[in-house]
Amino acid sequence: MTARHERASAILAVSTVIFALRTDEETAGVPQVWLPLVRRIREPFEGRWALPGGPLRVGEDLAYAAARTLNDTTGLTPSYLEQLYAFGDADRSPGAERVVSVVYWALVRSEEAERASVGENVAWFPADDLPELAFDHNVIVQYALWRLRTKMEYSRIAHAFLGERFTLAQLRAVHEAVLGKALDPANFRRTIEASGTVVATDEYLTGTPHRPPRLYRYNDSIDLADAGPLPRQQHPFEGRSA
Amino acid sequence: MTARHERASAILAVSTVIFALRTDEETAGVPQVWLPLVRRIREPFEGRWALPGGPLRVGEDLAYAAARTLNDTTGLTPSYLEQLYAFGDADRSPGAERVVSVVYWALVRSEEAERASVGENVAWFPADDLPELAFDHNVIVQYALWRLRTKMEYSRIAHAFLGERFTLAQLRAVHEAVLGKALDPANFRRTIEASGTVVATDEYLTGTPHRPPRLYRYNDSIDLADAGPLPRQQHPFEGRSA
DNA sequence: TCAAAAGTGTTCTCAGTACACCCATGG
DNA sequence: CCATGGGTGTACTGAGAACACTTTTGA
Numbered sequence: 001m002t003a004r005h006e007r008a009s010a011i012l013a014v015s016t017v018i019f020a021l022r023t024d025e026e027t028a029g030v031p032q033v034w035l036p037l038v039r040r041i042r043e044p045f046e047g048r049w050a051l052p053g054g055p056l057r058v059g060e061d062l063a064y065a066a067a068r069t070l071n072d073t074t075g076l077t078p079s080y081l082e083q084l085y086a087f088g089d090a091d092r093s094p095g096a097e098r099v100v101s102v103v104y105w106a107l108v109r110s111e112e113a114e115r116a117s118v119g120e121n122v123a124w125f126p127a128d129d130l131p132e133l134a135f136d137h138n139v140i141v142q143y144a145l146w147r148l149r150t151k152m153e154y155s156r157i158a159h160a161f162l163g164e165r166f167t168l169a170q171l172r173a174v175h176e177a178v179l180g181k182a183l184d185p186a187n188f189r190r191t192i193e194a195s196g197t198v199v200a201t202d203e204y205l206t207g208t209p210h211r212p213p214r215l216y217r218y219n220d221s222i223d224l225a226d227a228g229p230l231p232r233q234q235h236p237f238e239g240r241s242a
Numbered sequence: 243m244t245a246r247h248e249r250a251s252a253i254l255a256v257s258t259v260i261f262a263l264r265t266d267e268e269t270a271g272v273p274q275v276w277l278p279l280v281r282r283i284r285e286p287f288e289g290r291w292a293l294p295g296g297p298l299r300v301g302e303d304l305a306y307a308a309a310r311t312l313n314d315t316t317g318l319t320p321s322y323l324e325q326l327y328a329f330g331d332a333d334r335s336p337g338a339e340r341v342v343s344v345v346y347w348a349l350v351r352s353e354e355a356e357r358a359s360v361g362e363n364v365a366w367f368p369a370d371d372l373p374e375l376a377f378d379h380n381v382i383v384q385y386a387l388w389r390l391r392t393k394m395e396y397s398r399i400a401h402a403f404l405g406e407r408f409t410l411a412q413l414r415a416v417h418e419a420v421l422g423k424a425l426d427p428a429n430f431r432r433t434i435e436a437s438g439t440v441v442a443t444d445e446y447l448t449g450t451p452h453r454p455p456r457l458y459r460y461n462d463s464i465d466l467a468d469a470g471p472l473p474r475q476q477h478p479f480e481g482r483s484a
Numbered sequence: 485t486c487a488a489a490a491g492t493g494t495t496c497t498c499a500g501t502a503c504a505c506c507c508a509t510g511g
Numbered sequence: 512c513c514a515t516g517g518g519t520g521t522a523c524t525g526a527g528a529a530c531a532c533t534t535t536t537g538a
Contacts, residue, residue, distance in 0.1 A: 012252050012342060056252055062330040062342070085472070086328040086344045088304040100254060100304070100344070102328045139471070146470040169516080187501060189518070194499090210515045211508040228388040229381070230327070411489080429528060431491070436526090452489040453535035 015053030020113035045134030078106035080160035257295030259386035262355035287376030320348035322402035
């Protein structure tokens with residue numbers, strides 16, 4: 001009949017797909033989407049790369065656990081964090097007990113991404129050229145990428161890759177990197193300005209070899225109105241510097 | 243550091259928000275969105291209405307568990323089932339141990355909804371006029387309703403409320419009920435026909451007090467392409483008749 | 485022949501796109 | 512003064528909204 005107080009027979013974990021823009025040496029200045037992965041140090045899939053994550057602690061909210069575990073493993077503090085999907089198919093962890101993973105996706109600013117701890121067991125990979133990952137993590141990353149691209153087109157998340165002030169060219173570069181195609185500068189400018197998501201400041205970026213572009217800032221007063229009626233929890237975890 | 247093999251300190255359950263269109267006596271033929279709820283028979287929130295659901299069984303996929311528990315409690319078989327969100331805030335189950343709920347939302351055809359078991363502990367409610375529910379279920383229903391409305395505008399889920407053959411007026415009535423506003427019949431027809439989501443049959447619905455409308459059917463050959471790269475699992479649970 | 489819904493045609497608006505062109509700065 | 516990206520103007524296109532109009536049935 002209805003729910004008994006049996007224990008659900010599953011381990012509950014939280015993982016996060018972290019996206020940042022990085023400029024590869026090869027791609028010569030054109031930023032691309034990268035993500036940090038951690039190497040597994042035990043079976044199953046020992047030695048394989050996997051999404052950062054960990055178990056949910058007592059009294060810890062899901063979003064908080066996502067932010068905490070990603071910080072523990074990569075040292076990063078995300079500027080955007082959103083739940084992606086709960087993966088719980090019975091066969092996703094062959095041999096071992098079934099794990100239900102509540103997966104989040106996160107964005108980090110480029111400056112923040114520089115500071116990330118890298119080492120033997122943490123490394124960055126281009127999002128559309130990954131090795132074979134542990135568990136079903138390849139599928140998960142694909143889905144997260146799809147969500148990132150889809151949401152980029154109707155939402156305001158691009159700002160989460162940038163700092164406080166930015167030029168429209170920088171904002172456009174974010175869109176281009178995520179969508180993987182060039183955008184018309186003139187039309188992009190008009191679309192963004194019409195949306196009211198950014199506000200022009202009276203500052204300009206100097207030192208360029210051409211006309212100095214105006215700096216803009218994020219317009220906080222605009223309601224996102226695209227995440228549905230779920231209560232906002234924009235920054236569930238304000239970084240704990242080591 | 244990374245995930246230990248500790249047990250996550252949470253009970254894992256699956257619940258479902260079930261939507262169907264019903265024609266109230268009061269609203270005189272205009273269908274509205276309704277949903278079935280079950281009455282809780284133990285603490286916490288004993289006596290309150292709640293979403294149907296239950297614990298996840300060993301070796302059972304999440305979507306399957308959603309379809310099974312909703313069938314167990316309401317007797318319904320959904321024509322559409324999709325994951326909504328994982329709710330796991332530490333304080334959502336006051337007093338009791340924290341429960342992480344993976345919530346699904348489902349659509350059932352009107353004929354199927356008629357057959358639903360109703361009784362002392364199962365009843366239907368209009369979706370936008372609910373009593374105070376157990377746990378955070380009011381918020382969950384609000385979110386599911388938002389998803390239903392959002393998805394209705396760019397996807398093909400409306401068919402899940404109807405049978406094999408239907409008129410465009412019936413399809414339009416589904417949209418109108420979900421969106422809560424009237425739509426222009428002429429423009430609706432053109433939009434739907436242009437989308438290629440339905441195919442005209444050479445049958446007509448007779449017995450109307452006016453010109454008999456043509457019957458259409460769902461176009462299976464069109465890819466939805468709106469759910470992202472997640473593997474399809476359209477009908478995880480093919481009803482188990484009691 | 486009339487009411488009512490099925491179905492068609494026409495126009496308007498607006499967002500997105502393509503692309504020509506001027507502006508301002510460092511070298 | 513010139514190369515380069517910043518920034519503006521303008522025209523084209525397609526989707527959606529508004530609404531007038533014709534068609535086909537039962538009563």
